Structure formats: C-alpha cells, structure tokens
C-alpha cells in the first residue's frame with residue numbers, strides 16, 4: 403500500500419476573530435475542532451496537534467482535544483505532533499492515546515518528540531540539564547509499552563515497573579512516530595526502536611534532508627529494525643492567490659517568530675527572508691496551485707510517505723484559517739495527487 | 753572553493769551533530785582531511801559520519817585535537833569543560849559555539865555582557881589560539897551557502913580573534929569552504945556575533961554583514977554591552 407498520507411498540523415495558535423479581537427482560549431480550542439471536522443469531510447488523512455505551554459497556543463493537552471474531535475469525525479486520523487515525552491509520563495501518554503484510539507475506532511496516533519520548546523520542563527518540575535536522559539529513558543519505556551504486554555523497567559527518570567500491565571489495550575496497536583528536527587543522533591535513535599520517523603523541516607531546502615533519510619534507513623538496516631515510510635511536516639498557508647496568502651500570513655507570523663526568536667537571541671525576521679523561504683525554502687505559502695506544486699515536489703524528491711502542513715501561524719484570523727483548511731482539502735490535495743500520479747509512478751511513494 | 757590551490761589541511765571537528773557534520777562535509781568538499789569526534793567512542797558516530805560526511809574519519813576527541821592543523825569546536829558550549837585541553841595546546845581553535853540556554857541551562861557566566869563567550873573559551877584554553885567563526889550562521893544556511901570566489905550570491909562569515917596569524921589561517925579556511933570573510937575584530941569584539949546581536953543568524957553577503965557589525969554600538973544590545981563594560985572596564 404504505497405499511498406502518500408496528507409495531514410494538517412497545528413499547535414492551536416490563538417487566532418483573531420473577524421472583528422480583530424484575539425480569541426479566548428476556549429474559542430481557540432473549538433476553532434481547532436471545527437477545522438478538524440472540515441478536514442475530515444474533505445478527505446484530509448490526519449490532523450496532528452502539538453503540545454505547547456505558551457500563551458500563543460491553546461493546545462497543551464492534545465489528546466483531550468483529539469477526544470473531542472473523535473466524536474465529531476469519522477475517518478480522519480487523530481495525532482499529536484508532538485507529545486513532549488521528556489516531560490510526560492510514558493505510561494500516562496500510552497493510556498491517554500489508547501483511550502483516544504478506543505473513542506475514535508482506532509484512529510489515534512502519537513508523535514513523540516523532545517519538542518522545540520522547553521516550557522514544559524519547569525512547569526512539570528523537570529531539569530533541562532536532563533534533556534537527553536529523560537528522552538532516552540522514556541522512549542525506551544514507551545517502546546516496551548507499545549507491545550501491550552506487562553512491562554518490567556527501571557531507570558532514573560520515573561518509578562520502576564515490575565511486571566506492570568497497562569490499560570486500556572488497543573484493538574490494533576497504537577500508531578507511534580518519532581518527531582525529529584535536525585539531530586542525527588535522534589534519527590538513529592528512532593531507527594533503533596524501529597519507529598517511523600517524522601522530520602520537522604521548518605527552514606531551508608527540503609532536499610537537504612535526504613542524507614538524514616538515508617541515515618534512518620541505513621541505521622535500521624544495521625540494527626536489524628524496520629525502516630518505515632518517512633513523514634515530513636512543514637509550515638504553510640493556502641489562500642486564493644499567492645499574494646493574498648503571503649499578505650495574510652506575514653504580519654502574524656512575524657509577531658510570533660520575533661517573540662520566540664528574541665528568547666533565543668535572533669534578530670527580527672526580515673521580509674526578504676520570509677520570501678526566500680516561500681520561493682525555495684520550507685514555507686508552503688500561496689495559491690492552491692503553488693502549494694500543490696511545491697508539496698508534490700517535496701513528496702517526490704524526498705520519497706516520503708506522509709506530508710503534513712503546519713497550517714497555523716500565530717494570530718492569523720480564524721476565517722482565513724478555515725478557508726486555508728478548505729482549500730488544502732478540496733483543491734491542494736487533489737492537485738498533488740494528480741501531479742504525483744502523472745509523474746513516474748514508481749518513484750513517488752516510499 | 754577559493755579557486756586557487758589551497759593547501760590540504762587536517763581539520764579536526766569536535767562535535768558530530770548538526771553543525772559538525774555540515775562543516776565536515778564542507779571541509780571535505782574543499783579537499784581537506786577531516787577528523788571528527790562525538791562525546792565519546794568513535795564507534796558511536798561511525799554511521800552518522802559515514803552517511804552525513806562520507807570520507808571524514810570518526811575518532812576520539814583527543815585524536816582529532818592532536819592530529820589536526822585547525823580544530824573546530826562544534827559542541828554545546830556548556831560541554832566546553834570536556835574538550836581535551838592538553839591536545840589543543842598550541843593549536844588554532846575555531847569557536848563555532850553559542851550559548852544556548854535550552855541546551856546549556858541557565859548560566860550567569862555565559863550571559864555576562866562584559867565578557868564574550870569566545871573570551872571564556874580562550875581563558876579555558878590558554879595555550880590555544882582561539883578564533884571565533886561560523887557561529888552566526890544557521891546550519892542549513894551553512895549547508896546551502898558555499899559559493900566560489902566571485903559568485904554574486906556568496907555569503908559571508910565573520911571571523912574574530914586576537915592572534916593575527918590564527919585569524920589569517922581561519923580566514924583562509926572560511927574562504928576554502930566557500931564563504932567570504934568579514935573581519936570582526938578581537939575576541940572581545942566577537943560579542944557582536946553572539947545571540948542578541950543583529951549579526952546573529954546572519955546569512956548575508958559581506959557588505960551587509962559588515963554593516964550589521966558596524967552599527968552594533970547603536971543597537972539596544974550594543975548599548976547594553978557598552979554600558980556594562982563601561983561600568984566595569986576591569987573585566
């Protein structure tokens with residue numbers, strides 16, 4: 403089954419309403435649910451919600467929102483992107499997503515990650531100095547839990563487990579990915595556990611990641627694990643024209659990028675940098691045709707099995723966001739599928 | 753990349769993460785020999801090196817330091833204490849590191865505006881000749897950036913150091929790897945390349961990068977640094 407999956411990802415960015423006011427958090431969460439319902443109707447394969455703990459984002463508990471979406475949708479897969487495993491309890495993560503899996507008739511999936519933000523560490527009482535060991539130990543435990551058999555485990559980051567059985571069991575196993583930025587060590591770790599790799603490509607040319615994909619496959623080969631189809635996720639936005647899409651996104655993405663950049667010591671983003679990312683980087687912004695061409699190019703040049711568009715960017719107005727979801731489902735994806743079908747069949751899907 | 757026949761050097765790279773593997777690839781492409789290390793046993797990084805920088809040799813950090821003409825520090829700044837000080841003695845050492853609190857933890861010493869982080873690196877490696885370079889450009893820009901001399905879209909790397917000869921050799925290396933060189937003064941001045949300076953993150957041509965550094969004193973960060981340094985000129 404070599405079909406490429408297409409998804410929509412969000413961190414639950416708090417949008418503005420049409421009257422220009424910023425939405426409340428409850429409204430922002432319901433907005434995500436509404437968007438997921440539209441995506442489901444239009445045949446988008448998966449929606450993934452990323453856990454964040456910052457004022458700009460409403461989703462800190464992806465699984466709870468996914469449970470809400472589960473009751474209103476029938477076929478879209480329900481994912482997290484990512485679940486910050488380092489500052490969570492693997493047993494709890496498994497239980498929560500197994501529960502969503504039950505509520506959704508087997509549509510849940512989890513993307514485990516270290517997260518590109520670190521707010522969850524102080525919030526839940528973890529020390530950033532333990533960043534590596536927290537993830538290493540917890541992903542090892544999570545991989546055990548995925549067998550859905552009693553687990554015996556000990557480590558330094560949580561209480562030991564002695565033949566502990568964890569419930570609920572799922573019907574067909576819990577789909578689990580590992581989200582990775584640019585760290586080669588993380589790619590190898592993913593292969594070590596035989597889990598599928600989801601690459602966050604948020605800047606620069608997508609083709610730059612080909613060596614990382616090669617690394618994943620070769621590591622799986624050497625370690626005797628399975629190399630699964632690889633997924634990528636990148637930011638973007640669809641509107642009726644290229645110009646409109648860029649104009650809608652720019653002021654909102656600039657605010658959030660500059661605010662987060664300042665914490666890391668980056669100067670404010672310049673318009674030409676944004677434009678360069680649209681033209682030959684990792685921003686999939688434009689008309690349905692433009693975005694479809696760009697997605698198809700990435701899917702075929704990287705040979706990935708899944709492409710997710712991070713469709714929100716700060717306070718972009720809710721109505722434009724909904725339109726973005728509609729265009730992605732109704733126009734972009736059919737075009738991408740056409741382009742991929744027209745190109746050499748054998749090379750498009752992983 | 754410089755067009756002229758560059759002398760083949762042995763470049764040691766401590767760190768085989770995002771930046772280390774990119775710099776290894778660029779150095780190999782420029783015809784240099786590359787020794788690269790991680791935090792421990794080279795066996796752990798052999799696959800990474802084999803795939804991401806084929807041709808580079810995975811070694812222990814001490815070997816990379818000992819056998820190289822120029823050693824690049826491409827590890828987290830918070831791990832500085834783990835570098836092989838004795839083997840780095842007398843070497844030209846390129847400091848490509850930045851203080852990154854999410855990785856290094858909250859460190860008062862590394863955020864003191866009176867002292868650049870490269871001055872700290874030099875103080876920790878008193879026998880080495882430290883030169884700051886490559887720190888301000890993101891690893892994917894480094895990856896995509898190399899261009900031959902004379903290319904209109906050639907990007908620049910700022911180079912700062914206190915030892916003129918060491919600065920000259922690192923500048924030649926920067927040029928070999930495919931970037932224009934912008935002189936950024938002393939290690940003390942290299943605070944203009946650190947996080948919170950306008951040049952941090954810069955993926956620009958030489959003129960633009962030079963302008964950014966020239967106007968540092970007029971920026972908010974520049975004024976804060978000047979005020980802190982003026983208040984205590986002894987540091």
Ligand SMILES: NC(=O)c1ccc[n+]([C@@H]2O[C@H](COP(=O)([O-])OP(=O)(O)OC[C@H]3O[C@@H](n4cnc5c(N)ncnc54)[C@H](OP(=O)(O)O)[C@@H]3O)[C@@H](O)[C@H]2O)c1
Nearest residue numbers: 767768769770771790791826827828829834849850890891
């Ligand atoms: N990311 C960027 O875009 C960028 C750009 C310019 C400069 N920088 C700076 O470059 C440095 C490296 O960043 P990165 O993004 O490449 O980090 P990274 O991907 O996390 O890689 C860090 C590497 O350093 C290694 N390491 C740790 N201790 C070491 C030691 N004692 N000797 C040798 N290697 C050691 C790690 O090996 P293990 O896995 O074995 O621990 C790992 O390979 C940082 O100071 C960063 O601020 C980053």
